[in-house]
Amino acid sequence: MENLDELERQQWWDQIEKALDNEEIDHFRAEFLELHPYDQAQIFIEQSKKIRMQIYTYLSPDEMAEVFENIELDDIDSILTEMEPRFAADILAEMALDDAVDILNSLEQNEVASFLAIMNAKSANEIKDLLHYEEKTSGSIMTTEFVRVKSSMTIREALNHLRKEAPDAETIYYVYVIDDDKHLVGVISLRDIIISEEDWYVSDVMSDRIVSVPAGEDQESAAKMMRDYDLLALPVVDFQNHLLGIITVDDIMDVIQEEASEDYSKLAAVSDMDKVDTGAWMAAKKRLPWLIILLFLGMLTASLIGRFEETLDKVALLAIFIPLIAGMAGNTGTQALAVAVRGIATGESDQEGKLKILAREAGTGLITGLCCGVLITVIIYLWKDEFYLGLLVGISIMLTLIVATLAGSLIPLLMHKMKVDPAVASGPFITTINDIISILIYFGMATAFMDVLL
């Protein structure tokens, strides 16, 4: 399927390229505009600057706006700077409002100001209203291009109003009902409108069971609501329940994907998930800060082992099991961490008590610790014929697993309590902390029971 798409796109593009080469505007427009805007954007972005400059002269700002709505934010900055500022401003004005705001939010402040200055006043004002919402809040991803009606309208009036508003609205499938003071009082779906009699009143058909989200609320909460309630759009309100805008499902799909990618990359300690196509320098720049922090944490572990040098000198065999014990601590900690972070992200941990989670993790640590501890004792006894060494490693692993599992869940819960994003406690971070804990346990016990081992 994917290859076919690729092939089809290639064939289509060959046509389009020929049209560009021969400077056949009409042929180019006929072929290019027939494509879905997503495909237009894919093709557009692959072109050389020279060809893109040609395309700008062939398409109207209105047509370019649709292309722009489908270009990734990372790519758009360089494109904006290569084009005539006036043309760029016109494109931004024609775009879906929320997409234009996303783009402007990614630019430098003076760039934003200059675009807004040359843009038509109406669009500039609409955009300004949306620019001040903090990143990742519900307000920052909403649009104000939606349809609202009064509850006193008839279905016929509502439908006519809808037809008039349709070209500019982000969605017409939900229509929001407001009172004279712009309070959100109800919602009516196009489905309800279609199956109602034309002379009924909106107030008879609308649902006043409305789910809404405050503008300052995290976008993740909005995503959870839309997912739970199966909504295509979610109204955004201020603290007095005035209707400010709506969030549509296409943007929420992106939010769900982003938030999940973010948690994932944090678990792997990649500060900002590199796209596969970034170069080595860029990738190294993103990963190095983490690696260096972890290097220093690792030095801490090293200096800790250094304090047990005497013990090590006596029983060099002890060193053999350092990676095993530290590794197990890291693994179980990462597991517990992942479960806790996801639980917090999906809101499940709020319903359950935090103490209950910790009690459960302690239990899990005890069970897994016992199993692994007994197993390793037996293995080392059979393999090295060293019962006491086996017992030492076994008990260390047991204690380590209990403590590491607890730490893996306690740390994100504490962070959440302190309003820090728990996903920051990345896998390697927890792993390093657990390295230290496990080595303290292992060498502490070895030093205490040195007599038995020698």
Place this chain on the structure above:
Amino acid sequence: MENLDELERQQWWDQIEKALDNEEIDHFRAEFLELHPYDQAQIFIEQSKKIRMQIYTYLSPDEMAEVFENIELDDIDSILTEMEPRFAADILAEMALDDAVDILNSLEQNEVASFLAIMNAKSANEIKDLLHYEEKTSGSIMTTEFVRVKSSMTIREALNHLRKEAPDAETIYYVYVIDDDKHLVGVISLRDIIISEEDWYVSDVMSDRIVSVPAGEDQESAAKMMRDYDLLALPVVDFQNHLLGIITVDDIMDVIQEEASEDYSKLAAVSDMDKVDTGAWMAAKKRLPWLIILLFLGMLTASLIGRFEETLDKVALLAIFIPLIAGMAGNTGTQALAVAVRGIATGESDQEGKLKILAREAGTGLITGLCCGVLITVIIYLWKDEFYLGLLVGISIMLTLIVATLAGSLIPLLMHKMKVDPAVASGPFITTINDIISILIYFGMATAFMDVLL
């Protein structure tokens, strides 16, 4: 917000509970049915079996079906077994088709057979048609409850048809156009229908630029298409382009969330992400298999170090840096792994060549390796006044980072090539492999340059 919701729900439930206690059916129904089905499900699931049994007698199968559509699959099995089979079958028949299929797919085969046997024939047949699609394919999440029209219809006819079909359809916002042989030939949105003249023909208004997905294709591809093209529904076709069903955006939101959670839990080596509310036994059962595999891999590392016992005996100080080096290898490997797995998941790695990714990762490893290697050499020299030991650790870290970064991206790419889900190469798995590599490098070099160190 969240607390308010909780409070509102509690107040509402107090009303409902009072009605149940006093056996006031009408009062209960008035209060309960006023809630959104998602909230109905939340309240329903929290009740004792006794109260649930009472609720069954107060609600029709049709009303219970809406509650069922909002209950998590994990909870539904025990609920189905507590109710009268006939009533359960009626509920399943009344549910949205795709949700009923999801439930039946999660049951034992003989349970499915007995439910289908007592269900009305029409619903049973519709369900049977959908049951045979393999898990996680597009076919398995589609529904056949959608609206289709002929291209020769007028807009008026289409709208009337739509009104008639609306109560049963999963969505009426996209209407699919088929020819006489049921081939998919176009799509028309309700938006287009609303703004068109009533005597126009469907063929004039419909778009024949249709994005569709084959029934056997992975659900992740369907999710990517819907996200890229901002669709509310995606048609599912067979290899001859016959229209089989549609996937709606509410189901795709769940797919995006699930697939991301799956990758996340695999990176953390939690075979199946425990929900936070599972007990300690359940959690231990899910995590133990991974821990035991990793324990054996850890033993391999231990036996590897054991082979360098002689070297260790001579320079016990070497042991101090084992966790540091192994840890750095694990960290950088996990970073490279995460980038590669996400790249594969989002399809970005297909566009770029695999060799190019590897070259990039080699470059990244070289840069990060050089930085960390120089840094650690300097630190150890300043801290321990041991230049050669510092150099040994520094060069080991440099080599380790290069190899571990490469391994972190090579392994998932190879797995993808061999059609194995690359996310299986979990973080701890890569970490353990890199532990082994790093120890070989470190002790290998230490043994070779022993003369300088002593």
